[in-house]
Amino acid sequence: MIHYFVKRLLMAIPVMFFVAVFVFLLLRLTPGDPAIIIAGDQATQAQLETIRENLGLDEPLLGQFVTWMGNLMRGDFGVSLISQKPVLTLIGQRIGPTLSLALAAMSLTLFFALPLGVMAAWRHGKLLDRAVMIFSVLGFSVPVFVTGYVLISVFAVNLQLLPVQGYRPLSEGLVPFLQRIFLPALALASIYIALVSRMTRASMLEILQEDYVRTARAKGLNESVVLFRHALRNAAIPILTIVGTGFAMLISGVVVTESVFNIPGLGRLVVDAVLARDYPLIQAIILLTAGIYVLINLLIDLSYALTDPRVRYQ
């Protein structure tokens, strides 16, 4: 088991290295110039040249890459070209709101998606199944920003039930936090619910065919006990997988949701950074998200390995 874990961990190294090289090249071959963001639109060529020299952007690419990798090895992610603040500080300021949003969205998702998926599987092929599937696919079909605008205009502007925008950290109180995180989390969850409820339905259908479920039913166990105790527990791993692979999707939703609801999170940070060509910052964020993604999937694979010994031999 430990052998397997170490092997998988080692395999993550070339993956992360590939990400680093890829991102570095992608950014440096991209037109755009951080110097112009610093100097502003009225800056002349001469002014730009001075700033470029100072940022070290006129050095050869390979040299820049080696310096960057060297610093990374020492845990130094560098300094934002634009604001001159350490990249890790900037990310630290922004990670809280994004995590809160992601977790809130995830909770809402599980709250809605699991029962929906189980019900759909239970009434497979019946009207309820169809209705649940259409409802969940509909959530997936509307762009997140449209969902966001509709939620704001209904619940915040017209009904005035919730604040229109903004974010309060949990440390400023549970109520203000929940008030502000609810609508964006719901908008974000709308896509995710579709995904998870479909997966739940599919793996429940599979499990419900198994002998032990039939046995449980034959024994006359209560239907809800069969569904939630026996079947859902065994359907958990594929569901977990989709939750993990859906992480990337969550990020893309976060980028848009944070703009609509004015949440100061990582998503907005990365869009700003790309638009400003703040290379060290973009590199760090992408490495970070890629790292989290790899880690999540590693954990999921481990959970597979724990339950299914066949996996280990592959």
Add this chain to the structure above:
Amino acid sequence: MTDMISVRAARARRLLALPRPGWLTVAAIVVLALIVLAGAFAPLLAPFEPTELNSMMRLKPADATHWMGTDSYGRDLFSRVLYGARISMIVGFSTALGSLAIGLPLGLIAGWFPLADGVLMRIMDGLMAIPGILLAIAVVALTKAGLVTVIIAIMLPEIPQVVRLVRARVISVRNEAYVEAARLLGTSSTRIIWRHLLPATFGPMIVQGTYIYAAAILTEAALSFLGVGIGTETPTWGNIMAEGRLYFALTPSLVFWPAVVLSFCILSINILGDALRDSLDPKMKARG
């Protein structure tokens, strides 16, 4: 010989036949067909050129001339939504086809040649680890924000999914008795791949293709929203909504119409995808 033919015929039936499609599937096909036709015949159907400006007719509500009203450039919204169907279909179709076309050979190689597998899959893992939207934003900025760039940007993050899918299918088929037998008989790798592995991947690929199709249209919209999408001279549902969102509180039709059409489109594609999957998966059918 006749055996082969009947096997093939059965396979073709399995691929193509949709046994007793439900009313939902029929509705989805009708909606999709309408959208495809609307896009294809946009030049004939549209009452105006989608780029025809009129600075005196900005943000007008719907009337007899402008069936959905006009946008902030005074352009006819209905015509733009029609032409938008065309671009969205192109984006969806090219992305799906492109990622399948690239992902398929890579997946076959990874699944069949264990040596290539390690390297290839680590690269795919890496590509998959980068959030698609970030990759797309960066790629679009790479050159000018044109149709082709956007398609490539959306396609890139989809490829690893296809590769994984194909690889998994290949590995499971590889160990089947008949493939094992072919290998022992000295059949060449190319032939085995061509004869046995390739056909086995078709089903899952078609299903995956429909999902990529839908996701591509949505991603295009998100890119437009973030200001890195296709330029406004080429109307897409995404950029119509992105431009209209400034006026959402006053002229919601600018977001509403494209959103409705887009949602119906995605919904139909997904329903179709589900129906295809169910009909291709014998287990599902048995359970049906």
Add this chain to the structure above:
Amino acid sequence: MTLSLRSCLLATACVASMLALPGFTRADDLNVVLSAPLRSLDATTSTARITRTHGFMVYDTLLGLDGDMKVQPEMASYAVSDDNLVYTFTLRDGLTFHDGTPVTAADCIASLKRWADHDGAGGKMMGFVKSMDASSDKEFTITLSAPFGQLPDLLAKPSPIPAFILPKRLAETPKGEQITDMTGSGPFMFVADEFQPGVRAVYEKFDGYVPRDEPASGNAGGKVVHFDRVIWEVMPDIQTAINALRAGDVDYLESLPTDLVPLVEMSDTIDYGVIKPVGSQVTGQFNHLLPPFDDVDVRRAAMYALDQEQILMTAIGNPKYFTLCASIYGCSVPLASEAGSEYLNGSADERMAKAKEILAASDYDGTPVLMLQPTDIAVLQAPPIVAAERLREAGFNVEVASMDWATLSSRRTSMEPVADGGWNMFFTFWGVEGIWNPLSSVLIDGTGDPSAWSGWRKSDEVEALRAAYVAAPTFEEQKAAATQIQQLVYDQAFYFNGGEFMSLSAWSADLDGIVPGMVNQFWGIHR
């Protein structure tokens, strides 16, 4: 296990919520949403408007421009010798930096040097300066080699880089290197700990600031601060910002699109109007190095084809907030004139006919015009599209390339052919404060030098007239030179002047005393 963890979290959350303070926005805070995120903090190197706004919070200038664009003393008063060669500046009493040290003449000299290193016009001024000497802590002189009447204007000008005064130790930062220590002597202190780029910037009132006695006017006069803290918030979505203003989450919105005025009018707790006294000019820039716009006739044909009214009507929407005029210095500045207006007169159809005629007679061979269009700057999205339509009608072959502003900004600096990342035309806009005279406007630079601002116009006549403008001792002679320059700029089709628009702002109705200025100013304003 899971359950206990969950209940543990829940308990923590409850305790946290009970401990938290109920109020979040204090009444003595001013929450504002500006139209761009503050990115670069160094107001001595950046020409970005938002950074300039930040500069006026934390720094002060020796001289200021009042509401009538007249030079007024601010940190210092000055006297000129009879031969116009020696300027003596005397610092007023009570000037201290945020770190408590007094402002001295040495600080001023070092600051002016850094400013001249980075500001174009400042660099030009340095060509006339023989020496700058401190005669005491409070007094210094600038000695010129030849008369340079623009000197006070340049030290007072609010654009593109104002002559901010900072401590000597910071002013001596090497040229081009970013200053990160925001110590100045302005009415606000920058709270570095609370700065989140792209989210918020926080300023505290500087208690050591002694305002002048005169009323505030332009960026001159007494800068009296009535709020303890001013918080700049960034809201990427204007819809969200308006919602926030209506809900009372913020007090002031720098930029209100004219199309959204009805939204604000619905609310009686919000006022709106024009705060910035001068407008901004939309300009269409030609690349003079590449075909087809290396040919003056082709450029002139384009000038006739383009239409100020159509461009501004589409970009701004309400004729109340834009002005059509020929002046390349802005429509309502002292140097404004009608020179060259023959290029703009007549109906759009007449001008189109003229454009077709000129283009047909020219050597234009159908070379495509690559027009750059930004997708993320609201005002600049429409002009390239409208222009492309008109140019096509006139017979041009136009291709529109859409890109984000950062890409466009870097592409416009490329002198390469289109295929290698170059360009033919793009639109931008300029605050009138940046173009109101021939010395500060980088648009009429006719040197053709690679270091000039994008477009690389070449005209020795214009350059000679700009020198004449600088040397001219009286306003009449200055205006004569400026008018001639304007005529030449049209005749040689330097760039297309798209007319001027005003920016609308919106604010909570309980605010009063907003001081109009070239940038947003947060002194004078009170509840």
